[in-house]
Each structure stands twice: as structure tokens, then as C-alpha cells.
Amino acid sequence: MNNILGQPVEGEDFFDRENDTQRLWSTLEEGNHVLLLAPRRVGKTSLAHRVGQEAQRFHWRFALADVQGCRDELGFLDRLFQELKSAGVHVPALARLTEFITYARREFRGKLGAGDFSLEVNSGEGHETSTLEHQIERLFRDIEQSGDKILIAVDELPVLLEALEEADPDQRRLHAFLNWFRGLRLRYRENVRWLLLGSVGLDTFAELRRLTATINDLQPESLGAYDEPTAIAFLQALAASKGIEMDEAICRLVLDQIGWPLPFFLQLVFHEIYTRLGPPPRRKPTPDDVKQACEGLIAPQFYKHFEPWRGRLSEGLDVEHHKTAVTMLNALCAKPAGLSRSQLTSLVQAKFPSKDPDDIARMVATTLGQLERDGYLLKQAATEDGGTTYAFRSFLLRGYWHAREVA
Numbered sequence: 001m002n003n004i005l006g007q008p009v010e011g012e013d014f015f016d017r018e019n020d021t022q023r024l025w026s027t028l029e030e031g032n033h034v035l036l037l038a039p040r041r042v043g044k045t046s047l048a049h050r051v052g053q054e055a056q057r058f059h060w061r062f063a064l065a066d067v068q069g070c071r072d073e074l075g076f077l078d079r080l081f082q083e084l085k086s087a088g089v090h091v092p093a094l095a096r097l098t099e100f101i102t103y104a105r106r107e108f109r110g111k112l113g114a115g116d117f118s119l120e121v122n123s124g125e126g127h128e129t130s131t132l133e134h135q136i137e138r139l140f141r142d143i144e145q146s147g148d149k150i151l152i153a154v155d156e157l158p159v160l161l162e163a164l165e166e167a168d169p170d171q172r173r174l175h176a177f178l179n180w181f182r183g184l185r186l187r188y189r190e191n192v193r194w195l196l197l198g199s200v201g202l203d204t205f206a207e208l209r210r211l212t213a214t215i216n217d218l219q220p221e222s223l224g225a226y227d228e229p230t231a232i233a234f235l236q237a238l239a240a241s242k243g244i245e246m247d248e249a250i251c252r253l254v255l256d257q258i259g260w261p262l263p264f265f266l267q268l269v270f271h272e273i274y275t276r277l278g279p280p281p282r283r284k285p286t287p288d289d290v291k292q293a294c295e296g297l298i299a300p301q302f303y304k305h306f307e308p309w310r311g312r313l314s315e316g317l318d319v320e321h322h323k324t325a326v327t328m329l330n331a332l333c334a335k336p337a338g339l340s341r342s343q344l345t346s347l348v349q350a351k352f353p354s355k356d357p358d359d360i361a362r363m364v365a366t367t368l369g370q371l372e373r374d375g376y377l378l379k380q381a382a383t384e385d386g387g388t389t390y391a392f393r394s395f396l397l398r399g400y401w402h403a404r405e406v407a
Contacts, residue, residue, distance in 0.1 A: 001241040003267050003274075006305070008045040010053075015234050015263070017047055020223055025054045027219055028151060028193045033185050035215065036197040038223035039375025040308055041264035044197045047223060048153045051195065061150040063087035068156035068198075071163045073177060074105045077136070080152070089150065091142035097135055104132075133180075140188040149191045158200035158316055171209065178206075178214035185217055194218075199308065204370040205316040225375075228252075231261035238270045244282050253287055257294040259395035262375070268305060268396075269293050298399040306400040309376065317370070324348050324367045326405075328390075329376060333402040338380055338391030341368070 002013050024047070027034055038044050045064075052062035063083040070076045078101045084094060143150065164174045185194055196202060196218060203220065206212045226234060232251040239246040254273075258265050272293035273285050296302070313329075314322045328344050341364070349360050368390065371377040378393040392398035 001237055003238055003241075003271055005267055005271065006041075006264065008049060009043075010046070010049050014046055014050055015237060016226070016230050017043070017050060020047060021050050021054055024051050024195070024221055027221060028055070028195065029058070031189060031193075032219040033189070033194040033217060034196070035202055035218035035220050036195060036223060037201060037203060037220055037373060038197075039225075039262070039373070040199045040312070041262055042223055042225065042375070043263050044199075044223060045155055048155065048195060048197055052151060052153065055149075055151040059149070061087045061089060061148060062153070063089075063150065064153040064155060066155040068159040070160045072167070073164070074101055076160055077101050078105060080154075084150075084152070087150065089143060089148065091139065091146060093135055093139040093142050097132075097139055100132070100135075136184070137187075140184065140192060144188050144191050147191070149193075151193045151195060153195040153197065156198040156200075157196055158198050158202050158205045161202075161205060162200075162315060165209075174209070175211065175214075178211055182214050182217055199312060200316040201370060201373055204366075204373065208316070208318060208321065208366065226261045226263060226266070228255060228261065231255055231266060234263065234266055235270060238267070242274060242282075243280075244274070244277065245284055247284075250285055250287070250290060253290045254294075257290060257395065259398075260375070260378075260393045262394065264305075265394060265396055268297060268302075272296060294396065297396055298403050300403075303400065303404065306397060306404075309397055310401070310404060317367075320352070321363060321367050321370075323351060324363050325371060327351050328364075328367065328371070329392075329401055330405050332377070332390065332392055333398050333406055336391065336395075336398065338389040340387045340389050342387060344368070344390065 001015070002009075004013055024034060024036070028051070036044055036048070045066075048064060052064060055062050063080075063086065065076075065079045065083040067076050067079050070079055077097070081094060081098045081101060085098060161174060161178070164177055165171060167173060202215060203212075206215050225231075232248060232255070235251045235254060236246055254266070254269055255261055258269060269290070273289050274282075276289045276293065277283055277285060297305070313325055317325060327347055331344070331347055332339060345360060345364050348364055349355070349357065352360060352363075355363075368377065368379075371390075372379060375393055376397070377390045380389045380391060392401070
């Protein structure tokens with residue numbers, strides 16, 4: 001078992017998640033399209049690959065299109081069609097569309113606006129010229145009629161949506177694309193399933209722009225950190241693969257030090273522990289190794305591992321909600337025990353002194369919801385006065401945030 005950091009893993013490097021795999025596959029197989037909601041670095045893409053393998057076991061085709069590098073609708077279609085081709089989809093419309101998209105991206109770059117799929121495409125076979133939209137419809141109709149079943153995973157869709165929004169601040173282009181995509185999913189669902197995922201929550205992105213209706217056909221499913229027994233087993237499996245022993249007490253100390261057993265954080269800590277054990281034959285790790293490894297991870301040379309949490313916070317949020325999020329996180333990183341919702345609301349109100357208190361309350365509610373879903377914060381049990389408190393879920397992330405933003 002290899003300790004691969006920050007990249008999707010497959011095969012023997014993919015640990016556990018069997019219950020999550022079966023739950024997701026069952027939901028898809030029953031006829032649902034799925035929106036996978038989970039924090040950053042939890043292993044969404046790796047799980048999508050594993051679900052794809054499960055689909056293939058039942059003779060489905062599987063395509064995963066990572067669209068974070070796409071800046072427009074044609075880029076999205078190009079990536080999608082290439083992945084369908086790689087997955088073994090063989091229908092005449094796909095070959096024609098793949099060829100046309102290559103041409104269109106060269107000739108119409110930056111000219112396709114407001115979700116306009118009315119570009120003319122030569123439909124071949126002696127038929128009259130039709131539109132790109134009609135040919136896409138034909139493609140999915142042919143897939144349905146072929147009898148082949150296919151699961152299509154789309155990774156990082158909100159990154160593409162932000163690019164569409166930047167290109168057209170009036171949001172006509174964004175609205176048109178999302179409405180078109182929803183219609184496609186609804187019309188072709190007998191043999192086609194969609195699994196949408198990404199490091200930015202599509203649900204929050206749509207909520208802030210009042211576009212929730214464009215994703216209401218998606219069944220939300222969640223993915224969390226490991227539970228304690230799985231986290232311990234994961235650490236021990238990593239250790240065994242390196243020929244060292246980590247007893248349960250040492251593993252529990254790791255969990256106590258990081259606060260949240262996200263697979264990526266467990267891998268980071270294990271890597272640092274392992275480097276401290278000297279040359280072969282390596283000694284057994286000690287409590288001091290664990291503590292020094294965790295303390296060392298908030299040093300500047302390790303910032304790159306946590307930077308996505310800070311650098312990508314603004315993705316999906318407008319300016320005011322981003323400022324609200326930063327205000328709350330900056331305050332909470334200095335308060336390990338957390339702060340109450342009323343205290344956080346007061347801090348945000350101070351940042352926006354001219355805003356109506358009701359607007360502040362809505363901003364706080366929306367932002368806290370995203371920070372919870374994305375794994376920054378944990379809502380804790382009610383205090384004696386009946387209020388809830390919020391604190392950083394990960395002790396490592398809290399330490400990094402304090403070092404980077406406050407100290």
C-alpha cells in the first residue's frame with residue numbers, strides 16, 4: 001500500500017469505503033443522478049473511480065470528466081466527448097461531434113455566449129445540417145437506444161460555472177448552461193447516470209445565485225472522514241506496508257492530535273512520523289514522534305498541503321460571503337474551544353456596520369452552512385444558555401490558519 005499524498009488513488013492504495021461505494025452505486029443503479037457533497041481532501045475523486053469500477057463489474061461503461069481546466073461550454077463538451085470515447089462509447093453521433101468540437105473551439109473561441117448551442121453541425125449521412133444542441137440530443141438518444149449503460153462522473157463542475165459567470169456577469173450564460181444540463185439529465189436517464197462532485201460545493205454555489213432549481217434532480221449524497229476504528233486500521237495498514245509497527249495507543253494519539261481523521265491528514269502525519277524513524281531497520285514510533293510530526297506540519301514548508309483550504313475559499317462565494325467566512329475563521333482559529341453563533345454574528349455585523357441585522361443573520365447562516373459542509377467548522381453541542389458553538393474541525397487546519405492569517 002503506497003502513501004500517495006494529494007492525488008486520487010485506485011486499487012490496493014484505496015482503503016476501505018466499501019459501505020460508501022455500495023451506497024452510492026445502489027443510489028445510481030436505482031435510477032438517480034447523484035451530487036456527491038464532501039469536504040476537500042476527503043477522497044471524492046478516488047471514491048468516484050471506485051464506484052466506476054463497481055459499475056463496470058455490472059457491465060456498465062464509466063467515464064470521468066475533470067472539467068476544472070475548461071473555461072467555456074465547448075471546453076466542457078470537448079472533455080465530455082473525449083471521455084465518452086475513451087470509455088468505449090461507439091455511436092456515429094459521437095465521432096461527428098468530437099470532430100466538430102475540435103473545429104468549433106478553434107473557430108468560435110470566445111464567441112459562444114448565453115449557452116447558445118445553435119451552431120450548425122453537418123449531421124452526415126446525407127441529412128441536412130442541424131444544430132449542435134440537436135446533435136447532442138441525438139448522441140444521448142443513440143446511447144439510450146444502444147442498450148449500453150454508462151455512468152458519467154463530472155469532477156469540479158463549479159470551477160467551470162465560475163468561469164461562465166466571469167465571462168457574463170448578467171448570468172444569462174450560467175443560467176442557460178445549467179438549465180440545458182438539467183434538461184439533458186432528465187430526458188436521458190434510462191441507461192445514463194450522472195455523478196457530480198468537486199472541491200467547491202455545487203449546492204452552495206447554486207443557493208447563493210438562486211439557481212437551486214437547476215440541480216433539484218440530483219440526489220445529494222455525503223462523504224465524511226473515517227470513523228475512529230477505520231482511521232486506526234488505515235494507519236496500521238500504512239505502517240505494515242512500510243515494515244513498521246504502530247500500536248493502537250500511538251494511533252489514538254495521532255487522532256487526538258489532528259482532531260479530525262480525514263484520510264489526507266492521516267497520510268500527512270504518517271509521512272512525517274515515518275521520516276523521523278531513521279534508516280532501516282526503523283524503530284517503533286513514540287509519542288514524541290507523533291507530537292513533533294503534528295507540530296511540524298504547520299511550518300511554512302508545509303503550507304502547500306493546506307493552501308487549497310485558504311486559496312479556494314472564495315470559490316462559490318460572492319465577495320460579502322467570502323469576507324464573512326474569513327472574519328469567522330480568523331476569529332475561531334484563535335479560540336480552540338470555539339465561539340457561539342451570536343458571537344460570530346456580532347463579529348460579522350462589525351465588518352458590515354451599515355447592513356440590516358436580518359441580512360447579516362442570513363449571511364451568517366449561509367456561510368456557516370458552507371463552512372460546515374466543506375469541513376472547516378464543526379457545530380458543537382448547545383451551551384448552557386441554549387446556543388450552539390462553532391470550532392475548527394481539524395486541529396491541523398486551525399494551526400495552519402492561525403499561522404497564515406493571524407500570527
